[in-house]
Amino acid sequence: MQEKLGAAHLEALQELGAVSDSEALRAWELKYLGKKGVVTELVRGVGALPKEERAEFGKRANEVKQALELAYADREQLVKDQELARDLEQGEIDVTLPGRPRGIGGLHPSTTTLREFYAIWAEMGFQVFRSRDVETDEMNFELLNIPAHHPARDMWDTFHTTTPGVVLRTHTSPGQIRSMRELGENGTQPIRVILPGMCYRYEQVSVRSEIQFHQVEGVAIGKHIHLTDLKGTIAEFARRMFGADKDVRFRSSYFPFTEPSMEVDVECLLCGGKGCQMCKYSGWLEIAGCGMMHPVVLQNGGYDPREWSGFAFGMGVERMINLKYGVKDIRYYWGNDLRFLEQF
Numbered sequence: 001m002q003e004k005l006g007a008a009h010l011e012a013l014q015e016l017g018a019v020s021d022s023e024a025l026r027a028w029e030l031k032y033l034g035k036k037g038v039v040t041e042l043v044r045g046v047g048a049l050p051k052e053e054r055a056e057f058g059k060r061a062n063e064v065k066q067a068l069e070l071a072y073a074d075r076e077q078l079v080k081d082q083e084l085a086r087d088l089e090q091g092e093i094d095v096t097l098p099g100r101p102r103g104i105g106g107l108h109p110s111t112t113t114l115r116e117f118y119a120i121w122a123e124m125g126f127q128v129f130r131s132r133d134v135e136t137d138e139m140n141f142e143l144l145n146i147p148a149h150h151p152a153r154d155m156w157d158t159f160h161t162t163t164p165g166v167v168l169r170t171h172t173s174p175g176q177i178r179s180m181r182e183l184g185e186n187g188t189q190p191i192r193v194i195l196p197g198m199c200y201r202y203e204q205v206s207v208r209s210e211i212q213f214h215q216v217e218g219v220a221i222g223k224h225i226h227l228t229d230l231k232g233t234i235a236e237f238a239r240r241m242f243g244a245d246k247d248v249r250f251r252s253s254y255f256p257f258t259e260p261s262m263e264v265d266v267e268c269l270l271c272g273g274k275g276c277q278m279c280k281y282s283g284w285l286e287i288a289g290c291g292m293m294h295p296v297v298l299q300n301g302g303y304d305p306r307e308w309s310g311f312a313f314g315m316g317v318e319r320m321i322n323l324k325y326g327v328k329d330i331r332y333y334w335g336n337d338l339r340f341l342e343q344f
């Protein structure tokens with residue numbers, strides 16, 4: 001076996017020295033190092049040797065294999081260089097051809113849409129306030145008028161961390177409390193902010209629902225803010241976002257942190273209100289939850305609800321992109337499929 005190995009080594013090196021093109025190179029690799037190659041078979045044959053010879057032979061066989069692999073890599077480089085030189089000489093490569101363009105990447109549709117949001121809301125007097133993704137249970141629920149064990153907690157399936165009382169925010173609403181406390185100067189200043197960010201829910205992923213998605217929250221606090229201000233503001237946003245000809249409607253709803261609470265629908269962008277698959281034949285598409293801020297929440301933010309009032313809203317960004325561009329499956333956003341992402 002040792003002699004066979006030595007002979008195979010020599011023969012392989014000699015043959016490799018004569019190889020001058022890629023085809024012959026591939027054939028050589030198959031013959032010596034392939035699955036059924038000479039050297040591979042020899043290595044495999046170690047089991048047939050007497051026990052005391054196996055270790056020595058195994059070691060030597062590996063050395064030969066490694067040496068041949070190295071020699072192959074060297075030859076491969078040489079053959080490639082020679083082939084390129086030959087092609088250039090024969091004019092098979094046209095060096096005057098323009099180079100292949102390299103993709104430069106682009107912005108994610110959520111990012112471009114968020115930027116669209118910022119521009120529209122900035123024109124309407126709202127500044128961006130950033131709030132954290134990892135929240136306390138107190139901010140995410142309790143201070144928003146959702147005490148422990150309150151049945152409304154079921155509205156938000158929560159990712160808990162290993163630290164008790166610390167969760168991934170299920171919505172951007174905890175930013176209501178943070179913005180009031182940070183910007184309100186102990187409940188003495190009016191505020192008008194939007195709070196964009198990623199939210200996380202322990203939900204069954206489906207065509208409509210992801211476990212992470214962006215929301216944009218809005219908060220306006222002042223001394224004479226009424227329901228009409230909320231309706232006018234949201235309707236104006238929808239007109240700027242989806243087109244001036246689109247109708248908007250408000251439906252009564254329930255959120256523990258607003259009273260009264262509403263959901264906002266915009267006329268279906270696909271069928272213009274006639275009814276289609278996208279709007280489930282209702283003619284309307286939901287774009288936001290909103291309402292007048294609950295007195296308890298205002299108080300938790302440092303404001304006296306007898307003097308101050310405000311409104312808040314929360315919009316789902318990816319669902320809104322779905323509506324705008326007729327995207328049928330929310331899972332595309334984090335699927336990293338370039339065929340989808342490159343369309344934006």
Ligand code: FA5
Nearest residue numbers: 171173209210213255289290291312313314315316319
């Ligand atoms: C809320 O999260 C409230 N915090 C909104 C709010 C804010 C109401 C301020 C009143 C005042 P809701 O759970 O409905 O509400 O979510 C708001 C929006 O987030 C939905 O309309 C939807 O567009 C989006 N959304 C909710 N869950 C998902 C999900 N799993 N995947 C993608 N988008 C979602």
